[in-house]
Amino acid sequence: MEGNGTVAPDLDLSTELCGIPLRHPVINGSGTFDAIAARRAFGDELLDQFPFAAFVSKTITPEPRAGNAPPRLWETPSGLINSIGLPNKGLQGFLEHDLPQLAELPVPLIVSVMGTSHDQFAELVEGVASRDEVAALELNVSCPNVKSGLIIGESPDEARSLLQHLRPLTEKPLVVKLTPNIADPVPVAVAAEEGGADAVSLINTLRAAAVAPGSQRAWLGGGTGGLSGAAVRAVAQAQVGAVAAAASVPVIAMGGIASGRDAAELIGAGARVVAVGTESFRDPAAGSRVAAELGGQLARISG
Numbered sequence: 001m002e003g004n005g006t007v008a009p010d011l012d013l014s015t016e017l018c019g020i021p022l023r024h025p026v027i028n029g030s031g032t033f034d035a036i037a038a039r040r041a042f043g044d045e046l047l048d049q050f051p052f053a054a055f056v057s058k059t060i061t062p063e064p065r066a067g068n069a070p071p072r073l074w075e076t077p078s079g080l081i082n083s084i085g086l087p088n089k090g091l092q093g094f095l096e097h098d099l100p101q102l103a104e105l106p107v108p109l110i111v112s113v114m115g116t117s118h119d120q121f122a123e124l125v126e127g128v129a130s131r132d133e134v135a136a137l138e139l140n141v142s143c144p145n146v147k148s149g150l151i152i153g154e155s156p157d158e159a160r161s162l163l164q165h166l167r168p169l170t171e172k173p174l175v176v177k178l179t180p181n182i183a184d185p186v187p188v189a190v191a192a193e194e195g196g197a198d199a200v201s202l203i204n205t206l207r208a209a210a211v212a213p214g215s216q217r218a219w220l221g222g223g224t225g226g227l228s229g230a231a232v233r234a235v236a237q238a239q240v241g242a243v244a245a246a247a248s249v250p251v252i253a254m255g256g257i258a259s260g261r262d263a264a265e266l267i268g269a270g271a272r273v274v275a276v277g278t279e280s281f282r283d284p285a286a287g288s289r290v291a292a293e294l295g296g297q298l299a300r301i302s303g
């Protein structure tokens with residue numbers, strides 16, 4: 001792993017997120033950097049040159065999930081559609097097998113969780129938040145509530161009532177990951193904050209579809225998938241700006257960030273922290289590079 005993105009020592013990019021100190025404002029997007037596989041590939045060099053200031057786990061669910069049938073990926077001009085379908089070991093598998101390995105990372109750990117009811121979310125929050133290794137939780141709300149049929153992150157009322165249910169369960173920061181698949185994410189962000197969220201993150205992927213070449217059939221095994229990468233950055237720019245203007249809690253911005261300039265533009269729109277996602281598949285050290293470039297960008301703006 002190339003350490004080509006080391007932050008210049010004289011530049012202090014340190015910040016904090018909900019009281020968690022970060023050595024720079026660049027973290028990863030959930031599900032886009034497998035730190036356990038990267039440790040196998042790069043060994044302890046990964047720990048010495050860890051590209052992110054905090055690590056966000058892939059989303060876990062209460063029970064193990066196999067994920068969607070293949071194919072799971074489709075490349076578009078400047079973007080990637082994935083239909084991975086949240087394969088994971090489930091809460092117990094995560095706590096037993098993944099958490100001890102993720103706890104060895106040299107940065108604070110944020111665990112992403114997703115349930116389909118208040119009770120499922122509560123089980124996840126209680127199971128994860130009680131572990132000292134965990135600094136914060138991210139709630140992936142891009143899923144339907146089985147009781148109402150509504151996608152939690154698409155409904156302000158659903159988001160508020162979920163947060164009201166979870167807030168008493170832990171004092172650890174709760175980050176709500178907003179979906180962009182809605183005309184206006186601001187009412188959901190405001191409702192999440194009213195319910196007790198400590199931060200919001202956006203954007204998750206945009207619903208998208210691909211056609212199998214030479215046919216009229218869907219390419220992706222899951223039918224549709226989520227678009228990410230450079231193609232969605234302008235959407236993130238607009239939504240982050242709108243949410244940051246309306247919310248008082250810190251905003252974690254993501255969506256197509258591949259350079260310090262991209263990161264600086266989202267920080268300029270009001271984000272406290274940025275996350276690198278799809279770009280890490282091309283360059284596993286992208287987080288360090290973006291942080292180093294961000295230092296240059298911010299020095300130029302303030303200078």
Ligand SMILES: Cc1cc2nc3c(=O)[nH]c(=O)nc-3n(C[C@H](O)[C@H](O)[C@H](O)COP(=O)(O)O)c2cc1C
Pocket residue numbers: 028029030031032058059080082084086112140177203204205227228229230232254255256257275276277278279
């Ligand atoms: C392959 C892949 C897997 C993802 N898995 C998750 C996930 O498990 N949970 C989640 O909240 N977001 C997931 N995301 C969304 C990313 O965290 C991020 O919000 C989105 O991709 C936009 O950022 P980017 O354009 O920099 O990738 C995934 C994205 C990709 C490309």
